[in-house]
Amino acid sequence: MNAVPPVIFSGIQPTGRKHLGNYIGAIQQYVCGQDRGDPAIYCIVDLHATTVHYDPAELRDRVHDTTAILLAAGLDPERCVLFRQGDVAEHSELCWLLTSVTPLGALQRMHQFRDKSASQRELVSAGLLLYPVLQAADVLAYRAHEVPVGEDQREHLEIMRDIAERFNARFPLRRGTGEGRSGGDPGTGGDGLLVVPEHKIPTVGARVRDLQEPERKMSTTGGTEQGTVLLLDEPATIRRKFKRAVTDSDDPPVLRRGDDKPGVTNLIDILAVMRGATPAAIEQELASARGYGDLKVAVGEAVVAELAPLQERYRAIRADTQGLEDVLAAGADKARAIARVTLADVREAMGVGPPRSPGG
Ligand code: TRP
Numbered sequence: 001m002n003a004v005p006p007v008i009f010s011g012i013q014p015t016g017r018k019h020l021g022n023y024i025g026a027i028q029q030y031v032c033g034q035d036r037g038d039p040a041i042y043c044i045v046d047l048h049a050t051t052v053h054y055d056p057a058e059l060r061d062r063v064h065d066t067t068a069i070l071l072a073a074g075l076d077p078e079r080c081v082l083f084r085q086g087d088v089a090e091h092s093e094l095c096w097l098l099t100s101v102t103p104l105g106a107l108q109r110m111h112q113f114r115d116k117s118a119s120q121r122e123l124v125s126a127g128l129l130l131y132p133v134l135q136a137a138d139v140l141a142y143r144a145h146e147v148p149v150g151e152d153q154r155e156h157l158e159i160m161r162d163i164a165e166r167f168n169a170r171f172p173l174r175r176g177t178g179e180g181r182s183g184g185d186p187g188t189g190g191d192g193l194l195v196v197p198e199h200k201i202p203t204v205g206a207r208v209r210d211l212q213e214p215e216r217k218m219s220t221t222g223g224t225e226q227g228t229v230l231l232l233d234e235p236a237t238i239r240r241k242f243k244r245a246v247t248d249s250d251d252p253p254v255l256r257r258g259d260d261k262p263g264v265t266n267l268i269d270i271l272a273v274m275r276g277a278t279p280a281a282i283e284q285e286l287a288s289a290r291g292y293g294d295l296k297v298a299v300g301e302a303v304v305a306e307l308a309p310l311q312e313r314y315r316a317i318r319a320d321t322q323g324l325e326d327v328l329a330a331g332a333d334k335a336r337a338i339a340r341v342t343l344a345d346v347r348e349a350m351g352v353g354p355p356r357s358p359g360g
Pocket residue numbers: 009010011012013045048134135138139147149153156
């Protein structure tokens with residue numbers, strides 16, 4: 001790997017219903033990324049939220065909810081770039097420019113487009129089809145190297161990489177005298193104008209399962225209500241959800257992980273993350289436990305202990321709407337300063353707008 005710190009970029013949907021899977025799988029990775037990325041850039045994607053039916057006033061509130069959750073979880077606007085997508089017009093502009101190298105057929109074949117357009121009761125908007133192009137623009141505008149997102153974003157990452165490679169091949173980098181330089185080896189993105197980013201799938205969080213149906217991922221859309229632990233659930237609710245978690249019918253109970261034991265494995269994995277320990281260490285510790293009840297209580301308490309301070313910070317931060325807007329505005333300024341440079345290069349390479357002045 002290169003010694004130069006990577007540019008990290010991730011996008012997060014504006015909702016107030018973030019759950020434990022989002023926390024472990026994404027939000028905690030964002031917080032760690034602040035120390036590794038140069039910069040680490042996190043974007044709340046309000047423009048993506050307009051691709052399905054939505055309520056405009058609610059969208060603003062949900063952006064504030066999400067911003068407050070991220071700050072409460074430990075994002076520090078001094079150490080990362082945290083902003084709202086709609087504040088930086090470069091995303092929309094780059095999205096349009098990238099459509100020129102995006103095959104229509106590839107967009108029509110995307111699973112998310114097919115699923116979401118099939119389930120849309122209102123209009124199936126063109127935005128739904130272009131969703132992956134906007135997502136590509138989000139990342140490519142910052143020439144990001146790493147994109148920490150879940151397994152479910154695999155197709156989006158593939159098409160994003162494809163768009164970057166096609167762009168680099170179609171619009172080779174030109175410098176100074178107008179002498180063309182090749183777009184580099186497609187596939188590495190070597191010295192092309194745009195960086196071809198890498199997908200970083202979190203190892204543990206990708207596995208957080210629904211507590212009632214542990215064969216599926218924890219999710220606010222596809223999961224069960226009782227099996228989904230929301231970050232803003234009351235402590236009593238969190239304890240209850242863990243107490244009622246589905247384990248299995250092994251008698252006597254067997255406190256170990258395994259593909260045949262998704263419920264128990266999930267609880268052990270969550271406890272390990274909360275304690276900052278390995279799942280193997282947790283298994284050892286549980287050797288003296290009497291049954292699944294001990295495990296459920298231990299996980300419930302550990303999650304309450306982790307989330308209670310987060311919730312307290314959330315309430316204080318969320319109450320100050322102007323403070324949130326100030327944070328987002330400062331983040332947007334930092335984001336724009338980076339994206340603007342890429343857009344100037346892209347416009348120049350594509351022959352859009354006036355030629356760049358020499359030395360500009
Ligand atoms: N589509 C992503 C999701 O649903 C959100 C997103 C938008 C994103 N733009 C992005 C993620 C850019 C990573 C990079 O979770």
